[in-house]
Structures are given as C-alpha cells and as structure tokens.
Amino acid sequence: MSTIDSLTGSSPSRPDGFVPTALDPGTRADDFTATAADRFADAVREHDDELTHRNPWRSRLEDLVRRPGLVLALLWSVAVVVAAFAPSLLAPGDPLVGVPADKLQPPSAAHWFGTDQLGRDLYTRVVHGTPLTLRAALVAVLVGLVVGALVGLAAGFVGGLVDDVAMRVVDVLLSIPALLLSLALITVLGFGSVNVAIAVGIANVAAVSRIMRSEVLRVRTSGFVEASQAGGSRWWTVLFGHVLPNSVGPVVVLAALELGGAVLAVSSLSFLGYGEPPPAPEWGALVAGGRDFLRTSWWLTTLPGLVIVATVLAAGRLSRALDGDPGRAR
Amino acid sequence: MTRHGTPVVQARTTDARTVPRTEGAPHDARAARPGGDAVTRYLARRLGLAVLVLWAAYTVSFVVLYALPGDPVSIMYGGDSTDVTPEQLDALRAEYGLDQPLPVQYLTQLLDAVRGDLGTSVVSKQPVTTLLAQAIPPTAAIAGAALLLAVVGGGTLAVVATATRHRALAGFLLSLPPLGVAIPSFWFGLTLVQWFSFQLPIFPALGNQGFASIVLPAVTLALPTSAIIAQLLSRSLLHTLREPYVDTALAKGAGRVRVHLRHALRNAALPALTATGLVVGGLLSGAVVTETVFSRAGLGRLTATSVAAQDIPVVQGVVLVAATVYVLTNLLVDVVYPLLDPRIVTGGRAAGVTAEPDDAGRPAADEHATRPPSTAPAEHAHAVPAGGAR
Numbered sequence: 001m002s003t004i005d006s007l008t009g010s011s012p013s014r015p016d017g018f019v020p021t022a023l024d025p026g027t028r029a030d031d032f033t034a035t036a037a038d039r040f041a042d043a044v045r046e047h048d049d050e051l052t053h054r055n056p057w058r059s060r061l062e063d064l065v066r067r068p069g070l071v072l073a074l075l076w077s078v079a080v081v082v083a084a085f086a087p088s089l090l091a092p093g094d095p096l097v098g099v100p101a102d103k104l105q106p107p108s109a110a111h112w113f114g115t116d117q118l119g120r121d122l123y124t125r126v127v128h129g130t131p132l133t134l135r136a137a138l139v140a141v142l143v144g145l146v147v148g149a150l151v152g153l154a155a156g157f158v159g160g161l162v163d164d165v166a167m168r169v170v171d172v173l174l175s176i177p178a179l180l181l182s183l184a185l186i187t188v189l190g191f192g193s194v195n196v197a198i199a200v201g202i203a204n205v206a207a208v209s210r211i212m213r214s215e216v217l218r219v220r221t222s223g224f225v226e227a228s229q230a231g232g233s234r235w236w237t238v239l240f241g242h243v244l245p246n247s248v249g250p251v252v253v254l255a256a257l258e259l260g261g262a263v264l265a266v267s268s269l270s271f272l273g274y275g276e277p278p279p280a281p282e283w284g285a286l287v288a289g290g291r292d293f294l295r296t297s298w299w300l301t302t303l304p305g306l307v308i309v310a311t312v313l314a315a316g317r318l319s320r321a322l323d324g325d326p327g328r329a330r
Numbered sequence: 331m332t333r334h335g336t337p338v339v340q341a342r343t344t345d346a347r348t349v350p351r352t353e354g355a356p357h358d359a360r361a362a363r364p365g366g367d368a369v370t371r372y373l374a375r376r377l378g379l380a381v382l383v384l385w386a387a388y389t390v391s392f393v394v395l396y397a398l399p400g401d402p403v404s405i406m407y408g409g410d411s412t413d414v415t416p417e418q419l420d421a422l423r424a425e426y427g428l429d430q431p432l433p434v435q436y437l438t439q440l441l442d443a444v445r446g447d448l449g450t451s452v453v454s455k456q457p458v459t460t461l462l463a464q465a466i467p468p469t470a471a472i473a474g475a476a477l478l479l480a481v482v483g484g485g486t487l488a489v490v491a492t493a494t495r496h497r498a499l500a501g502f503l504l505s506l507p508p509l510g511v512a513i514p515s516f517w518f519g520l521t522l523v524q525w526f527s528f529q530l531p532i533f534p535a536l537g538n539q540g541f542a543s544i545v546l547p548a549v550t551l552a553l554p555t556s557a558i559i560a561q562l563l564s565r566s567l568l569h570t571l572r573e574p575y576v577d578t579a580l581a582k583g584a585g586r587v588r589v590h591l592r593h594a595l596r597n598a599a600l601p602a603l604t605a606t607g608l609v610v611g612g613l614l615s616g617a618v619v620t621e622t623v624f625s626r627a628g629l630g631r632l633t634a635t636s637v638a639a640q641d642i643p644v645v646q647g648v649v650l651v652a653a654t655v656y657v658l659t660n661l662l663v664d665v666v667y668p669l670l671d672p673r674i675v676t677g678g679r680a681a682g683v684t685a686e687p688d689d690a691g692r693p694a695a696d697e698h699a700t701r702p703p704s705t706a707p708a709e710h711a712h713a714v715p716a717g718g719a720r
Binding site: 168169171172173174175176177178179180181183184185186187188190260264267268271272273274284287288290291294295298301302304305308309312313316 | 383386387389390391394395508509511512513514515516517520521523524528607608611612614615616618619622623633634636637638640641642645646648649652653656657
C-alpha cells in the first residue's frame, strides 16, 4: 500500500499542499486554478489579520466553517478514535453474543447496521472491531515511521557508503509490491492482529526512509546547518538540534496519510483471513463474513465497507489539512 | 517530494515545434546527437541493473523467509503439531537442505534458482515453477484487461478534467481518484458481484470460465490503478498546461483540443510513464485480493493459499515473479523512454544541464536524483506532484 499511497496522495512538501480529496468539492477547483491574484488576496487578508490582532482561534473556526469536508473528516475521525479506545461508549452491547431469533435483520432503528447470521448486532460489531483494526493500523504506521525515519536519517546524514547501501536496499524493497512483502512476512511471523501490523509497517519502511532521506539532504545543505557546523557544533547537536526537527515535518504529514493506507492494508489482510481468528470483529473480517450472504443480506458487506472507505477518506483529508494551506493553516 | 528527484523527467520539455529555438538551443544540440554508442551503453547499463535488482530481490526474499529468527520447517508443518517427531523434523530439514549453515543454503538455493529450480511446494509436493506456470496465464488475463481499462479510464478522466472549463465538473472529476484509492478492492469486488451477478445476473460471480468471468475481476483490479493513473496524469497535465510553449501553440492558432492532446498530453505522459513499474506491481498484489473475492485460479489465489498454509517455497516464488515483472516493466519503460525523450540517454550530467533554475540552484547533494527512471521509481513518482507546485 505504502508506495501507492505516497505515490498518489502525498506530497507533503508541496508549497500549496494540494492533495485532492473527495470530501471537499468546494475548495478543490480553487486549488487547481488559484491564480496569482487569489494568492495575493490571501496574503493581504492574512496580513490584515495580523495587523488587527484578531483572535487566531476565531479565524481558525471561520476557516473550518468554510471547509465542510474538513469538519466532516474531523468529526468522523473523533468518532473512530473514541470507538478505538472506548468502544463501549458508542455501542454498549456485546459484539460476540447474538440473539438467534433476530438473525439477518436488515438495518432498522433497533439495529442500525442490521444483524448477522447469528443475530449479532452489526453496528456493535463494527464499533468493537475498531480497536483491532485501528490499533493495528496505528502500530503499522508507527513501525514504518520510526524504522523508516531512522534509516532515512542515517542515510541522509552519514552519506557515503551507508547512504548507498541503504538506498539500494530501499530500491529493492520497492521492487516488491508492498502487499506481497507483507504476505511474505506474515508467512514467517504467523497470523494475528499484531503480526499483520508489523508486516504492514515493515512494508512501509522503504517509502518513508526515502522521503526522510530527501528531507534530511534538503535540510543538511541549508544555511543554518552549515552555520551551525561552521560554528563548531558537534555532529549530534547538528543532527538532533537542527536536521531532525526540520526534516521530520513532511514525514509526520505522510504518517497521517499512511494511516489511511494502513487501514486499507490491515483490513485487506484481515479480509484474506490472516488477522485475528473468527469471532473477532475486525473490519476486513466483517466484510469477508458477509460474503456468504451477499445475495440476501447486502448490509453485512456494504456497511462495514463504507465505514472503511469513510475512515480512509477522513485520514486523507486530515493529512491534507495538516500538510497544506501554508500560512492560512497557521 | 524531492525536488532533487525531479531534474531528469521534470526538465523543461523540448517540443521542437513549440519551444523557441533560441531558448532551448544548447539542450537541443546536446540531445540531437546522443549517438548509437550512447544508446547501447544506456541499454546495457539498464540491463545490468535489472539483473542486479532481481538478485537483490531474491536475497531479500531469502532473508525474510529463511534467515529471520524462526524455524522454516516447523513453520511449514505447523509449529505445535504433536504428530511430527523431532527426528522427522530433522529428516525434513535434511531433505530441504535446512540443516546446512545459512550461507550454504543461500548459495545452493541461489544456484538452483539461476538454473530455474525454485524448489518444491511443501503442500502439493509439485515443483514451484510448475505451480507458477499454471497460475500466471489467468492472472495475466485479468491484469492485462485491468491495465487497459485503467489506462483508458484514468487517462480519459485526467484529460477531461483538465480540459473542461466547467469548474464544478473539473472539481467533481478530480475528486474521484482519491475516492478510488480509498475504496478497499475486496469490498468493491463484492459490491460488483452483488449488483451485476445477483441483482442483475449479467456476469458470473466466480470462476475462470470464459470472457464474461474476466469482466468483474478486471474492473475490480482496475479501480485503484485507474485512480493512480488519473491522479498522476492530471497533475502532470496541469503542470504542463502552464508551460510557455502551450501559450505559444495557442497564440499560433492551434485549437484547444489539439494543444491539449498533441502538445500537453504527450509531454505530460512522460513523468506518468515512470510509475508504470509500480502500477504493474500494484496489479499483481491486487490480484491476491481480487482472485480471492472471485474465487479465480491464478497467481493471487496461489499466493493467498500458500501464505495460509505457510508454504515458504511457493511464497518466495511469487515474490520473485513480482520482482521479475517489476524489473521487466521498468526495462521496457527504459527502452521506450529514450525514444520519447532523447535527453535521458545523456544520463546524469545532462540532468544538471537541463534542470530548471531552482533545481540547478541547489547543490547536487543527491546523486541518486540523476538516475534514470527504473532505479528511482518513487522519487520520480513523487516528483510529479512536486513539479506541479511551481
């Protein structure tokens, strides 16, 4: 997933931060066709804001109102995070116990997402599946981010042979599709939520390290780093005081985007059956479980799938907001 | 991402008909006489690199599958199965050569692989090469169909979205690719089955029989791919349309359609071309999910079952096939690329010459940036959006 995502979605260092997103039809056309005049007007307004000392929170709120897609994405993300860490707040029922008499009920007021073949409430199952899926995705992003950033930092900062070897290995890793690399790792590590997360994370390392490295190279050659070196700073001061803090930004933005990709990868692997064993309501496994009832009970596949789509889109929208609108987002 | 990564592909285009001679003269002179020698050397280098990447991919798969802590034999036979005695495990280890030290195993296996022997499946006891040979054709059929659909669909979307003067239409069209990337293909496939096999019985829901059984898997596989193509191409097109030669062509009286398709699209397609390897690799990994959804025999299904059975030799074979496909695709792109853009042949140094001012203004700290497409796929892929930021 990783290379594809970073390929399509991300370009954290783009000055205008453009990442097209479906949730926000309003501003997109403007992003594309923004003229110099528009940008000038923005700059002027920004400047006026500063001059009049307007409450920054207020102008931030006004910004939000103008971007309904972002608000939706934020609300959805909050709901998902709550579900991930306190699922019982959103769905007090038991995800594993069903009422056989209520089996295969279509969505209704009593069962928002309907019920499955054992009479278990699908909404409850989706909510209680969030911790499994989202935590796996978070772990995956974290693994990819930390390992990738370290590799990229070492390659970019040390340079020379280290750089050459690291980047050759990265090239080779990128020649193996991420999902296949994850599958190879799962073959060795075995099944389960944690192993899936690690496998997805390792498959992300190559892409992250490449971005980190190019950022480090950009920062390393900039004036303030040279000044610091000329001033006699030790290498670790330069590395941790200047290079790391100034190059980590785009990688963090990438992390938000990768989260969407990781949710997709994790749920794909759990769809294939490599996640937690059956009664666990992982999102991918829920879709897979509805497969046998496709003809009669559409909600069993459709609704968990829509939850995945919404989560991935929201992550993409948020990463765009983190990344973009320089000046305005500040 | 990296501006460093941009020069080769992003360098100002030299469309001879539209770029004023005076402006591009020094670059053109250089590009005009690459010479047969340079082309041969270029291709030989690409070929050498391809072989090197394949060897490295083999090594990576070996490291992952055999050298990581863990015991391949007990993994393959279920770690805690009690019906296998330690003696039997030892015998199996000897049979697979796993009792040898790792470097010996590696060299033996590598030599076998070079001779075309990828080992034997643990589950079916068949040679891995036989299994792969059986699995590749059906997957190639849906992957080929999907690629065709994706190029046509994604390309059309990008062209229409960038050509239309309807802001709302452009906005709508450009909002589709991110949606396409966000949709899990296993879910999309099942939704297609639900609509076009069950609600409207047009296509079979599963199986390998006949042309009709290709349609739904191909569409499923094409969705993320076409989204990527549309995204790359529309960005590249928007960037290209701001180039001065587009204005020149318009000023000379060329129609908008002609300028869009002949001048802009031809140049914009070049950066998108460097992502072909990734796109094809994506089709292969997409096949794992797609073939599972549609219960089709093929490489993806073989992968899914082999992972489930922890059949290490087969998994390694699949990884090698994927790497080979990636390498071959990039080799093909490398061969085609100089025909479309002669500057590439002059290699590393030319990049510095033709680079745009803001690239040249930076110290060339990043020597990898000047590598031609295949060795730096992601850099160039990232270069596309970065270039659009001007």
